[in-house]
Amino acid sequence: MSSKRILVIGGTGAQGFAVVKALLNASPAFTVRVLSRNPDSPHVQSTFTGLPVEFVKGSFMDFDTVEAALQDCYGVYVNTDGFTVNEADELWAGVRIFEIANQIPTLRHFVYASIDYYLQLTGFNKKYGAHHTNGKGRVNSYLQSQGSSTSETGLTWTILNTGAYDEDLFGGPFVAHIDPEDGTRTFALPLGEGHIPFETLQDNGIFAVKIFQDRERWSGQTLNAASHFTTGKELAETLARVANVKAVYKNVSIKEWADALPFADAPVASMYPDGITVRENFTMWWPGFQDSILKPTRDMALLREINPDLETLEGWMRRVGYDGTGKGVLKGWIDAGIGPKP
Ligand SMILES: NC(=O)c1ccc[n+]([C@@H]2O[C@H](COP(=O)([O-])OP(=O)(O)OC[C@H]3O[C@@H](n4cnc5c(N)ncnc54)[C@H](OP(=O)(O)O)[C@@H]3O)[C@@H](O)[C@H]2O)c1
Incomplete structure:
Protein backbone atom coordinates (compact mmCIF):
# COMPACT_ATOMS: atom_id res chain seq x y z
CA MET A 1 0.00 0.00 0.00
CA ASP A 166 11.17 28.13 21.55
CA GLU A 167 13.23 28.63 18.38
CA ASP A 168 12.17 32.30 18.43
CA LEU A 169 14.84 32.59 21.15
CA PHE A 170 17.40 32.04 18.37
CA GLY A 171 15.87 34.25 15.72
CA GLY A 172 12.50 35.73 16.52
CA PRO A 173 10.81 38.12 18.93
CA PHE A 174 12.59 36.80 22.05
CA VAL A 175 16.24 37.10 20.97
CA ALA A 176 18.62 37.97 23.82
CA HIS A 177 21.00 40.89 23.65
CA ILE A 178 24.58 39.83 24.40
CA ASP A 179 26.77 42.42 26.10
CA PRO A 180 29.95 42.65 24.00
CA GLU A 181 32.01 43.45 27.13
CA ASP A 182 31.06 40.75 29.60
CA GLY A 183 28.80 38.40 27.58
CA THR A 184 25.72 38.93 29.75
CA ARG A 185 22.57 37.74 28.00
CA THR A 186 19.65 40.11 28.53
CA PHE A 187 16.10 39.17 27.68
CA ALA A 188 14.60 42.65 27.38
CA LEU A 189 10.95 41.74 26.93
CA PRO A 190 7.66 43.53 27.67
CA LEU A 191 6.36 40.53 29.58
CA GLY A 192 5.98 41.73 33.16
CA GLU A 193 5.26 38.66 35.29
CA GLY A 194 3.40 37.03 32.41
CA HIS A 195 3.86 33.63 30.81
CA ILE A 196 4.74 32.78 27.23
CA PRO A 197 3.11 29.59 25.92
CA PHE A 198 6.23 28.19 24.27
CA ALA A 225 -0.61 22.93 21.92
CA ALA A 226 2.31 24.08 24.05
CA SER A 227 5.47 22.55 25.42
CA HIS A 228 5.71 24.71 28.54
CA PHE A 229 4.71 28.10 29.94
CA THR A 230 7.68 30.24 30.87
CA THR A 231 8.20 33.62 32.53
CA GLY A 232 11.00 36.04 31.67
CA LYS A 233 12.71 35.28 34.98
CA GLU A 234 12.62 31.54 34.22
CA LEU A 235 14.08 32.16 30.76
CA ALA A 236 17.12 33.88 32.22
CA GLU A 237 17.56 31.46 35.13
CA THR A 238 17.33 28.42 32.85
CA LEU A 239 19.79 29.81 30.32
CA ALA A 240 22.27 30.70 33.08
CA ARG A 241 22.07 27.17 34.50
CA VAL A 242 22.23 25.35 31.15
CA ALA A 243 24.92 27.39 29.40
CA ASN A 244 26.85 28.60 32.45
CA VAL A 245 26.54 32.22 31.34
CA LYS A 246 25.26 35.35 33.06
CA ALA A 247 21.65 35.91 31.97
CA VAL A 248 19.08 38.42 33.16
CA TYR A 249 15.47 39.26 32.43
CA LYS A 250 14.63 42.94 32.05
CA ASN A 251 10.98 43.94 31.90
CA VAL A 252 10.68 46.73 29.34
CA SER A 253 7.78 48.62 27.81
CA ILE A 254 6.39 47.46 24.48
CA LYS A 255 7.69 50.71 22.98
CA GLU A 256 11.22 50.00 24.25
CA TRP A 257 11.05 46.46 22.82
CA ALA A 258 9.84 47.75 19.44
CA ASP A 259 12.39 50.60 19.38
CA ALA A 260 15.13 47.96 19.54
CA LEU A 261 13.85 46.27 16.37
CA PRO A 262 15.47 47.70 13.22
CA PHE A 263 12.32 46.84 11.26
CA ALA A 264 9.73 48.10 13.78
CA ASP A 265 8.20 50.53 11.32
CA ALA A 266 8.11 48.14 8.36
CA PRO A 267 4.72 46.68 7.38
CA VAL A 268 3.84 43.56 9.37
CA ALA A 269 2.51 41.85 6.23
CA SER A 270 5.22 42.22 3.59
CA MET A 271 2.76 42.23 0.68
CA TYR A 272 0.86 45.20 2.16
CA PRO A 273 3.24 48.18 2.38
CA ASP A 274 0.39 50.45 3.51
CA GLY A 275 -0.85 48.08 6.20
CA ILE A 276 -0.11 48.28 9.91
CA THR A 277 3.50 48.19 11.06
CA VAL A 278 5.37 45.56 13.02
CA ARG A 279 5.28 47.95 15.99
CA GLU A 280 1.51 48.42 15.77
CA ASN A 281 0.86 44.72 15.33
CA PHE A 282 3.02 43.53 18.21
CA THR A 283 1.70 46.24 20.52
CA MET A 284 -1.52 44.22 20.32
CA TRP A 285 0.31 40.90 20.80
CA TRP A 286 2.37 41.29 23.98
CA PRO A 287 -0.63 42.05 26.25
CA GLY A 288 -1.87 38.49 25.77
CA PHE A 289 1.39 37.19 27.23
CA GLN A 290 1.58 39.90 29.90
CA ASP A 291 -1.85 38.85 31.11
CA SER A 292 -1.15 35.11 30.62
CA ILE A 293 -4.49 34.72 28.90
CA LEU A 294 -3.58 31.38 27.32
CA LYS A 295 -2.61 29.75 30.64
CA PRO A 296 -6.11 28.30 31.26
CA THR A 297 -6.42 27.07 27.67
CA ARG A 298 -3.63 24.44 27.83
CA ASP A 299 -4.09 21.09 29.55
CA MET A 300 -0.47 20.18 30.13
CA ALA A 301 -1.29 16.71 31.48
CA LEU A 302 -3.28 15.96 28.33
CA LEU A 303 -0.50 17.31 26.12
CA ARG A 304 2.02 15.04 27.90
CA GLU A 305 -0.33 12.10 27.43
CA ILE A 306 -0.56 12.80 23.68
CA ASN A 307 3.16 13.48 23.43
CA PRO A 308 5.12 11.75 26.21
CA ASP A 309 8.32 13.42 24.92
CA LEU A 310 6.93 16.94 25.47
CA GLU A 311 9.94 19.23 25.91
CA THR A 312 10.78 21.45 28.86
CA LEU A 313 12.61 24.72 28.35
CA GLU A 314 15.72 23.23 29.92
CA GLY A 315 15.47 20.06 27.84
CA TRP A 316 15.09 22.07 24.65
CA MET A 317 18.04 24.34 25.49
CA ARG A 318 20.24 21.33 26.19
CA ARG A 319 19.11 19.43 23.06
CA VAL A 320 19.78 22.32 20.68
CA GLY A 321 22.83 23.73 22.51
CA TYR A 322 21.20 27.11 23.11
CA ASP A 323 23.54 29.55 24.84
CA GLY A 324 21.75 32.80 23.99
CA THR A 325 23.49 33.28 20.64
CA GLY A 326 21.18 34.18 17.78
CA LYS A 327 20.78 32.48 14.43
CA GLY A 328 18.25 32.73 11.61
CA VAL A 329 15.20 30.52 12.02
CA LEU A 330 12.21 32.17 10.35
CA LYS A 331 12.34 31.91 6.55
CA GLY A 332 10.60 35.24 6.16
CA TRP A 333 13.31 36.96 8.21
CA ILE A 334 16.11 35.12 6.41
CA ASP A 335 14.67 36.02 2.99
CA ALA A 336 14.27 39.66 4.06
CA GLY A 337 17.79 39.79 5.53
CA ILE A 338 16.58 40.75 9.01
CA GLY A 339 17.46 39.32 12.42
CA PRO A 340 20.39 37.06 13.31
CA LYS A 341 22.13 35.33 10.39
CA PRO A 342 21.46 31.61 9.74
N1 LIG B 1 7.08 32.54 15.14
C1 LIG B 1 6.25 31.93 15.93
O1 LIG B 1 6.54 31.75 17.12
C2 LIG B 1 4.93 31.42 15.43
C3 LIG B 1 4.19 30.61 16.29
C4 LIG B 1 2.97 30.11 15.86
C5 LIG B 1 2.50 30.44 14.60
N2 LIG B 1 3.24 31.22 13.79
C6 LIG B 1 2.68 31.56 12.47
O2 LIG B 1 3.37 30.84 11.46
C7 LIG B 1 3.23 31.58 10.22
C8 LIG B 1 4.59 31.70 9.57
O3 LIG B 1 5.20 30.44 9.46
P1 LIG B 1 6.66 30.21 10.05
O4 LIG B 1 6.65 30.58 11.44
O5 LIG B 1 7.11 28.86 9.65
O6 LIG B 1 7.51 31.36 9.31
P2 LIG B 1 8.64 31.31 8.21
O7 LIG B 1 9.77 30.43 8.65
O8 LIG B 1 8.94 32.71 7.89
O9 LIG B 1 7.94 30.60 6.98
C9 LIG B 1 6.94 31.22 6.22
C10 LIG B 1 6.36 30.16 5.33
O10 LIG B 1 5.18 30.68 4.69
C11 LIG B 1 5.28 30.39 3.30
N3 LIG B 1 4.56 31.41 2.57
C12 LIG B 1 4.49 32.74 2.82
N4 LIG B 1 3.67 33.34 1.94
C13 LIG B 1 3.24 32.37 1.10
C14 LIG B 1 2.37 32.34 0.00
N5 LIG B 1 1.74 33.45 -0.43
N6 LIG B 1 2.13 31.18 -0.61
C15 LIG B 1 2.75 30.03 -0.20
N7 LIG B 1 3.58 29.98 0.87
C16 LIG B 1 3.82 31.14 1.50
C17 LIG B 1 6.77 30.40 3.00
O11 LIG B 1 6.98 29.62 1.83
P3 LIG B 1 7.85 30.11 0.57
O12 LIG B 1 8.64 31.31 0.99
O13 LIG B 1 8.68 28.92 0.25
O14 LIG B 1 6.82 30.40 -0.48
C18 LIG B 1 7.31 29.69 4.24
O15 LIG B 1 7.17 28.31 4.09
C19 LIG B 1 2.65 32.93 10.58
O16 LIG B 1 1.29 32.97 10.21
C20 LIG B 1 2.82 33.00 12.09
O17 LIG B 1 1.82 33.80 12.68
C21 LIG B 1 4.45 31.70 14.17
Whole structure:
Protein backbone atom coordinates (compact mmCIF):
# COMPACT_ATOMS: atom_id res chain seq x y z
CA MET A 1 0.00 0.00 0.00
CA SER A 2 1.41 3.42 -0.91
CA SER A 3 1.84 5.79 2.00
CA LYS A 4 -0.54 8.65 2.64
CA ARG A 5 0.45 11.89 0.94
CA ILE A 6 0.25 15.15 2.90
CA LEU A 7 0.49 18.59 1.33
CA VAL A 8 2.27 21.00 3.68
CA ILE A 9 1.42 24.64 3.00
CA GLY A 10 4.25 26.64 4.57
CA GLY A 11 6.48 23.55 4.45
CA THR A 12 9.63 25.52 3.67
CA GLY A 13 9.16 27.65 6.80
CA ALA A 14 10.34 27.09 10.36
CA GLN A 15 7.10 25.48 11.49
CA GLY A 16 6.23 23.63 8.30
CA PHE A 17 9.70 22.18 7.83
CA ALA A 18 9.55 20.63 11.30
CA VAL A 19 6.20 19.11 10.32
CA VAL A 20 7.72 17.81 7.07
CA LYS A 21 10.53 16.11 8.99
CA ALA A 22 8.10 14.61 11.51
CA LEU A 23 5.86 13.25 8.72
CA LEU A 24 8.84 11.67 6.94
CA ASN A 25 10.07 10.14 10.21
CA ALA A 26 6.65 8.82 11.27
CA SER A 27 5.95 5.11 11.31
CA PRO A 28 4.69 4.41 8.75
CA ALA A 29 6.21 7.42 6.99
CA PHE A 30 3.97 9.80 5.09
CA THR A 31 4.69 11.00 1.58
CA VAL A 32 5.20 14.76 1.60
CA ARG A 33 4.43 17.47 -0.92
CA VAL A 34 5.28 21.11 -0.20
CA LEU A 35 3.78 24.28 -1.67
CA SER A 36 6.35 27.04 -2.07
CA ARG A 37 6.59 30.24 -4.05
CA ASN A 38 10.28 29.64 -4.72
CA PRO A 39 11.19 25.97 -4.39
CA ASP A 40 14.31 26.47 -6.52
CA SER A 41 15.87 29.08 -4.24
CA PRO A 42 19.28 28.13 -2.81
CA HIS A 43 17.90 28.30 0.74
CA VAL A 44 15.08 25.84 0.01
CA GLN A 45 17.30 23.59 -2.05
CA SER A 46 19.94 23.32 0.67
CA THR A 47 17.36 22.87 3.43
CA PHE A 48 15.71 19.96 1.64
CA THR A 49 18.86 18.25 0.33
CA GLY A 50 18.39 14.48 0.48
CA LEU A 51 14.77 14.61 1.61
CA PRO A 52 12.19 12.76 -0.52
CA VAL A 53 9.83 15.71 -0.90
CA GLU A 54 7.95 16.83 -4.01
CA PHE A 55 7.31 20.53 -4.57
CA VAL A 56 4.50 22.47 -6.17
CA LYS A 57 5.41 26.03 -7.04
CA GLY A 58 2.90 28.72 -6.20
CA SER A 59 1.16 30.86 -3.63
CA PHE A 60 -1.52 29.76 -1.18
CA MET A 61 -3.52 32.74 -2.49
CA ASP A 62 -3.54 31.19 -5.97
CA PHE A 63 -6.41 28.78 -5.43
CA ASP A 64 -6.08 26.99 -8.78
CA THR A 65 -2.53 26.06 -7.81
CA VAL A 66 -3.65 24.96 -4.35
CA GLU A 67 -6.36 22.81 -5.92
CA ALA A 68 -3.81 21.18 -8.22
CA ALA A 69 -1.40 20.65 -5.33
CA LEU A 70 -4.11 18.91 -3.28
CA GLN A 71 -4.77 16.26 -5.93
CA ASP A 72 -3.97 12.72 -4.74
CA CYS A 73 -3.36 13.90 -1.19
CA TYR A 74 -4.81 12.25 1.92
CA GLY A 75 -4.23 15.28 4.09
CA VAL A 76 -3.21 18.89 4.12
CA TYR A 77 -1.36 20.87 6.80
CA VAL A 78 -2.30 24.50 6.27
CA ASN A 79 0.05 27.10 7.75
CA THR A 80 -0.66 30.29 5.86
CA ASP A 81 1.65 33.19 6.70
CA GLY A 82 0.19 36.25 8.36
CA PHE A 83 3.51 38.04 7.91
CA THR A 84 3.25 38.06 4.12
CA VAL A 85 -0.50 38.47 3.66
CA ASN A 86 -2.82 40.59 5.81
CA GLU A 87 -5.52 39.40 8.21
CA ALA A 88 -8.31 39.62 5.61
CA ASP A 89 -6.40 37.54 3.08
CA GLU A 90 -5.42 35.01 5.71
CA LEU A 91 -9.08 34.58 6.65
CA TRP A 92 -10.08 34.29 3.00
CA ALA A 93 -7.30 31.79 2.25
CA GLY A 94 -8.27 29.54 5.17
CA VAL A 95 -11.94 29.53 4.21
CA ARG A 96 -11.38 29.07 0.49
CA ILE A 97 -8.77 26.31 0.86
CA PHE A 98 -11.17 24.41 3.14
CA GLU A 99 -13.93 24.76 0.54
CA ILE A 100 -11.60 23.46 -2.19
CA ALA A 101 -10.43 20.62 0.07
CA ASN A 102 -14.01 19.34 0.29
CA GLN A 103 -14.02 18.72 -3.45
CA ILE A 104 -10.75 16.75 -3.66
CA PRO A 105 -11.76 13.09 -4.01
CA THR A 106 -8.77 11.66 -2.08
CA LEU A 107 -8.64 14.25 0.70
CA ARG A 108 -9.67 13.01 4.15
CA HIS A 109 -7.98 15.33 6.69
CA PHE A 110 -7.64 19.14 6.74
CA VAL A 111 -5.36 20.28 9.56
CA TYR A 112 -5.39 24.01 10.15
CA ALA A 113 -2.22 25.26 11.84
CA SER A 114 -3.54 28.16 13.82
CA ILE A 115 -3.08 30.56 16.67
CA ASP A 116 -5.58 31.12 19.47
CA TYR A 117 -8.25 33.67 18.68
CA TYR A 118 -7.11 36.23 21.26
CA LEU A 119 -9.81 38.70 20.27
CA GLN A 120 -12.60 36.24 20.92
CA LEU A 121 -10.98 35.04 24.16
CA THR A 122 -11.05 38.62 25.46
CA GLY A 123 -14.54 39.70 24.41
CA PHE A 124 -13.13 41.27 21.23
CA ASN A 125 -10.93 43.70 23.12
CA LYS A 126 -8.71 45.30 20.46
CA LYS A 127 -5.87 45.55 22.97
CA TYR A 128 -5.33 41.86 22.08
CA GLY A 129 -6.02 42.22 18.34
CA ALA A 130 -2.69 41.49 16.66
CA HIS A 131 -3.49 41.02 13.00
CA HIS A 132 -1.41 37.87 12.58
CA THR A 133 -3.55 36.20 15.24
CA ASN A 134 -6.89 37.58 14.04
CA GLY A 135 -6.84 36.00 10.57
CA LYS A 136 -6.10 32.52 11.87
CA GLY A 137 -8.47 32.93 14.82
CA ARG A 138 -11.36 33.84 12.57
CA VAL A 139 -10.68 30.75 10.43
CA ASN A 140 -10.93 28.71 13.65
CA SER A 141 -14.45 30.10 14.20
CA TYR A 142 -15.38 29.34 10.61
CA LEU A 143 -14.15 25.74 10.83
CA GLN A 144 -16.01 25.23 14.09
CA SER A 145 -19.21 26.02 12.21
CA GLN A 146 -18.51 23.32 9.61
CA GLY A 147 -19.23 19.62 9.72
CA SER A 148 -16.31 17.20 10.17
CA SER A 149 -16.75 13.72 8.77
CA THR A 150 -14.78 10.53 9.35
CA SER A 151 -16.63 8.57 6.67
CA GLU A 152 -14.66 6.84 3.91
CA THR A 153 -15.41 9.67 1.54
CA GLY A 154 -15.76 12.57 3.97
CA LEU A 155 -13.40 15.33 5.11
CA THR A 156 -12.23 15.73 8.69
CA TRP A 157 -10.99 19.04 9.99
CA THR A 158 -8.74 19.62 13.00
CA ILE A 159 -7.36 22.87 14.39
CA LEU A 160 -3.85 22.83 15.87
CA ASN A 161 -3.37 26.00 17.90
CA THR A 162 0.38 26.39 18.11
CA GLY A 163 2.45 28.16 20.77
CA ALA A 164 5.26 30.67 20.30
CA TYR A 165 8.30 28.73 19.15
CA ASP A 166 11.17 28.13 21.55
CA GLU A 167 13.23 28.63 18.38
CA ASP A 168 12.17 32.30 18.43
CA LEU A 169 14.84 32.59 21.15
CA PHE A 170 17.40 32.04 18.37
CA GLY A 171 15.87 34.25 15.72
CA GLY A 172 12.50 35.73 16.52
CA PRO A 173 10.81 38.12 18.93
CA PHE A 174 12.59 36.80 22.05
CA VAL A 175 16.24 37.10 20.97
CA ALA A 176 18.62 37.97 23.82
CA HIS A 177 21.00 40.89 23.65
CA ILE A 178 24.58 39.83 24.40
CA ASP A 179 26.77 42.42 26.10
CA PRO A 180 29.95 42.65 24.00
CA GLU A 181 32.01 43.45 27.13
CA ASP A 182 31.06 40.75 29.60
CA GLY A 183 28.80 38.40 27.58
CA THR A 184 25.72 38.93 29.75
CA ARG A 185 22.57 37.74 28.00
CA THR A 186 19.65 40.11 28.53
CA PHE A 187 16.10 39.17 27.68
CA ALA A 188 14.60 42.65 27.38
CA LEU A 189 10.95 41.74 26.93
CA PRO A 190 7.66 43.53 27.67
CA LEU A 191 6.36 40.53 29.58
CA GLY A 192 5.98 41.73 33.16
CA GLU A 193 5.26 38.66 35.29
CA GLY A 194 3.40 37.03 32.41
CA HIS A 195 3.86 33.63 30.81
CA ILE A 196 4.74 32.78 27.23
CA PRO A 197 3.11 29.59 25.92
CA PHE A 198 6.23 28.19 24.27
CA GLU A 199 6.13 25.24 21.92
CA THR A 200 9.20 23.64 20.42
CA LEU A 201 9.08 23.00 16.69
CA GLN A 202 9.87 19.36 17.37
CA ASP A 203 6.80 19.07 19.61
CA ASN A 204 4.65 20.78 17.01
CA GLY A 205 5.78 18.24 14.42
CA ILE A 206 4.86 15.43 16.81
CA PHE A 207 1.39 16.89 17.43
CA ALA A 208 0.81 17.24 13.70
CA VAL A 209 1.72 13.60 13.10
CA LYS A 210 -0.48 12.42 16.00
CA ILE A 211 -3.40 14.27 14.45
CA PHE A 212 -2.90 12.79 10.98
CA GLN A 213 -2.50 9.33 12.54
CA ASP A 214 -5.82 9.44 14.41
CA ARG A 215 -8.57 10.96 12.33
CA GLU A 216 -11.33 9.60 14.57
CA ARG A 217 -9.96 11.22 17.72
CA TRP A 218 -9.25 14.60 16.17
CA SER A 219 -12.29 15.03 13.93
CA GLY A 220 -13.84 18.43 14.58
CA GLN A 221 -11.43 19.00 17.51
CA THR A 222 -9.01 21.75 18.48
CA LEU A 223 -5.66 20.79 19.96
CA ASN A 224 -4.31 23.70 22.01
CA ALA A 225 -0.61 22.93 21.92
CA ALA A 226 2.31 24.08 24.05
CA SER A 227 5.47 22.55 25.42
CA HIS A 228 5.71 24.71 28.54
CA PHE A 229 4.71 28.10 29.94
CA THR A 230 7.68 30.24 30.87
CA THR A 231 8.20 33.62 32.53
CA GLY A 232 11.00 36.04 31.67
CA LYS A 233 12.71 35.28 34.98
CA GLU A 234 12.62 31.54 34.22
CA LEU A 235 14.08 32.16 30.76
CA ALA A 236 17.12 33.88 32.22
CA GLU A 237 17.56 31.46 35.13
CA THR A 238 17.33 28.42 32.85
CA LEU A 239 19.79 29.81 30.32
CA ALA A 240 22.27 30.70 33.08
CA ARG A 241 22.07 27.17 34.50
CA VAL A 242 22.23 25.35 31.15
CA ALA A 243 24.92 27.39 29.40
CA ASN A 244 26.85 28.60 32.45
CA VAL A 245 26.54 32.22 31.34
CA LYS A 246 25.26 35.35 33.06
CA ALA A 247 21.65 35.91 31.97
CA VAL A 248 19.08 38.42 33.16
CA TYR A 249 15.47 39.26 32.43
CA LYS A 250 14.63 42.94 32.05
CA ASN A 251 10.98 43.94 31.90
CA VAL A 252 10.68 46.73 29.34
CA SER A 253 7.78 48.62 27.81
CA ILE A 254 6.39 47.46 24.48
CA LYS A 255 7.69 50.71 22.98
CA GLU A 256 11.22 50.00 24.25
CA TRP A 257 11.05 46.46 22.82
CA ALA A 258 9.84 47.75 19.44
CA ASP A 259 12.39 50.60 19.38
CA ALA A 260 15.13 47.96 19.54
CA LEU A 261 13.85 46.27 16.37
CA PRO A 262 15.47 47.70 13.22
CA PHE A 263 12.32 46.84 11.26
CA ALA A 264 9.73 48.10 13.78
CA ASP A 265 8.20 50.53 11.32
CA ALA A 266 8.11 48.14 8.36
CA PRO A 267 4.72 46.68 7.38
CA VAL A 268 3.84 43.56 9.37
CA ALA A 269 2.51 41.85 6.23
CA SER A 270 5.22 42.22 3.59
CA MET A 271 2.76 42.23 0.68
CA TYR A 272 0.86 45.20 2.16
CA PRO A 273 3.24 48.18 2.38
CA ASP A 274 0.39 50.45 3.51
CA GLY A 275 -0.85 48.08 6.20
CA ILE A 276 -0.11 48.28 9.91
CA THR A 277 3.50 48.19 11.06
CA VAL A 278 5.37 45.56 13.02
CA ARG A 279 5.28 47.95 15.99
CA GLU A 280 1.51 48.42 15.77
CA ASN A 281 0.86 44.72 15.33
CA PHE A 282 3.02 43.53 18.21
CA THR A 283 1.70 46.24 20.52
CA MET A 284 -1.52 44.22 20.32
CA TRP A 285 0.31 40.90 20.80
CA TRP A 286 2.37 41.29 23.98
CA PRO A 287 -0.63 42.05 26.25
CA GLY A 288 -1.87 38.49 25.77
CA PHE A 289 1.39 37.19 27.23
CA GLN A 290 1.58 39.90 29.90
CA ASP A 291 -1.85 38.85 31.11
CA SER A 292 -1.15 35.11 30.62
CA ILE A 293 -4.49 34.72 28.90
CA LEU A 294 -3.58 31.38 27.32
CA LYS A 295 -2.61 29.75 30.64
CA PRO A 296 -6.11 28.30 31.26
CA THR A 297 -6.42 27.07 27.67
CA ARG A 298 -3.63 24.44 27.83
CA ASP A 299 -4.09 21.09 29.55
CA MET A 300 -0.47 20.18 30.13
CA ALA A 301 -1.29 16.71 31.48
CA LEU A 302 -3.28 15.96 28.33
CA LEU A 303 -0.50 17.31 26.12
CA ARG A 304 2.02 15.04 27.90
CA GLU A 305 -0.33 12.10 27.43
CA ILE A 306 -0.56 12.80 23.68
CA ASN A 307 3.16 13.48 23.43
CA PRO A 308 5.12 11.75 26.21
CA ASP A 309 8.32 13.42 24.92
CA LEU A 310 6.93 16.94 25.47
CA GLU A 311 9.94 19.23 25.91
CA THR A 312 10.78 21.45 28.86
CA LEU A 313 12.61 24.72 28.35
CA GLU A 314 15.72 23.23 29.92
CA GLY A 315 15.47 20.06 27.84
CA TRP A 316 15.09 22.07 24.65
CA MET A 317 18.04 24.34 25.49
CA ARG A 318 20.24 21.33 26.19
CA ARG A 319 19.11 19.43 23.06
CA VAL A 320 19.78 22.32 20.68
CA GLY A 321 22.83 23.73 22.51
CA TYR A 322 21.20 27.11 23.11
CA ASP A 323 23.54 29.55 24.84
CA GLY A 324 21.75 32.80 23.99
CA THR A 325 23.49 33.28 20.64
CA GLY A 326 21.18 34.18 17.78
CA LYS A 327 20.78 32.48 14.43
CA GLY A 328 18.25 32.73 11.61
CA VAL A 329 15.20 30.52 12.02
CA LEU A 330 12.21 32.17 10.35
CA LYS A 331 12.34 31.91 6.55
CA GLY A 332 10.60 35.24 6.16
CA TRP A 333 13.31 36.96 8.21
CA ILE A 334 16.11 35.12 6.41
CA ASP A 335 14.67 36.02 2.99
CA ALA A 336 14.27 39.66 4.06
CA GLY A 337 17.79 39.79 5.53
CA ILE A 338 16.58 40.75 9.01
CA GLY A 339 17.46 39.32 12.42
CA PRO A 340 20.39 37.06 13.31
CA LYS A 341 22.13 35.33 10.39
CA PRO A 342 21.46 31.61 9.74
N1 LIG B 1 7.08 32.54 15.14
C1 LIG B 1 6.25 31.93 15.93
O1 LIG B 1 6.54 31.75 17.12
C2 LIG B 1 4.93 31.42 15.43
C3 LIG B 1 4.19 30.61 16.29
C4 LIG B 1 2.97 30.11 15.86
C5 LIG B 1 2.50 30.44 14.60
N2 LIG B 1 3.24 31.22 13.79
C6 LIG B 1 2.68 31.56 12.47
O2 LIG B 1 3.37 30.84 11.46
C7 LIG B 1 3.23 31.58 10.22
C8 LIG B 1 4.59 31.70 9.57
O3 LIG B 1 5.20 30.44 9.46
P1 LIG B 1 6.66 30.21 10.05
O4 LIG B 1 6.65 30.58 11.44
O5 LIG B 1 7.11 28.86 9.65
O6 LIG B 1 7.51 31.36 9.31
P2 LIG B 1 8.64 31.31 8.21
O7 LIG B 1 9.77 30.43 8.65
O8 LIG B 1 8.94 32.71 7.89
O9 LIG B 1 7.94 30.60 6.98
C9 LIG B 1 6.94 31.22 6.22
C10 LIG B 1 6.36 30.16 5.33
O10 LIG B 1 5.18 30.68 4.69
C11 LIG B 1 5.28 30.39 3.30
N3 LIG B 1 4.56 31.41 2.57
C12 LIG B 1 4.49 32.74 2.82
N4 LIG B 1 3.67 33.34 1.94
C13 LIG B 1 3.24 32.37 1.10
C14 LIG B 1 2.37 32.34 0.00
N5 LIG B 1 1.74 33.45 -0.43
N6 LIG B 1 2.13 31.18 -0.61
C15 LIG B 1 2.75 30.03 -0.20
N7 LIG B 1 3.58 29.98 0.87
C16 LIG B 1 3.82 31.14 1.50
C17 LIG B 1 6.77 30.40 3.00
O11 LIG B 1 6.98 29.62 1.83
P3 LIG B 1 7.85 30.11 0.57
O12 LIG B 1 8.64 31.31 0.99
O13 LIG B 1 8.68 28.92 0.25
O14 LIG B 1 6.82 30.40 -0.48
C18 LIG B 1 7.31 29.69 4.24
O15 LIG B 1 7.17 28.31 4.09
C19 LIG B 1 2.65 32.93 10.58
O16 LIG B 1 1.29 32.97 10.21
C20 LIG B 1 2.82 33.00 12.09
O17 LIG B 1 1.82 33.80 12.68
C21 LIG B 1 4.45 31.70 14.17
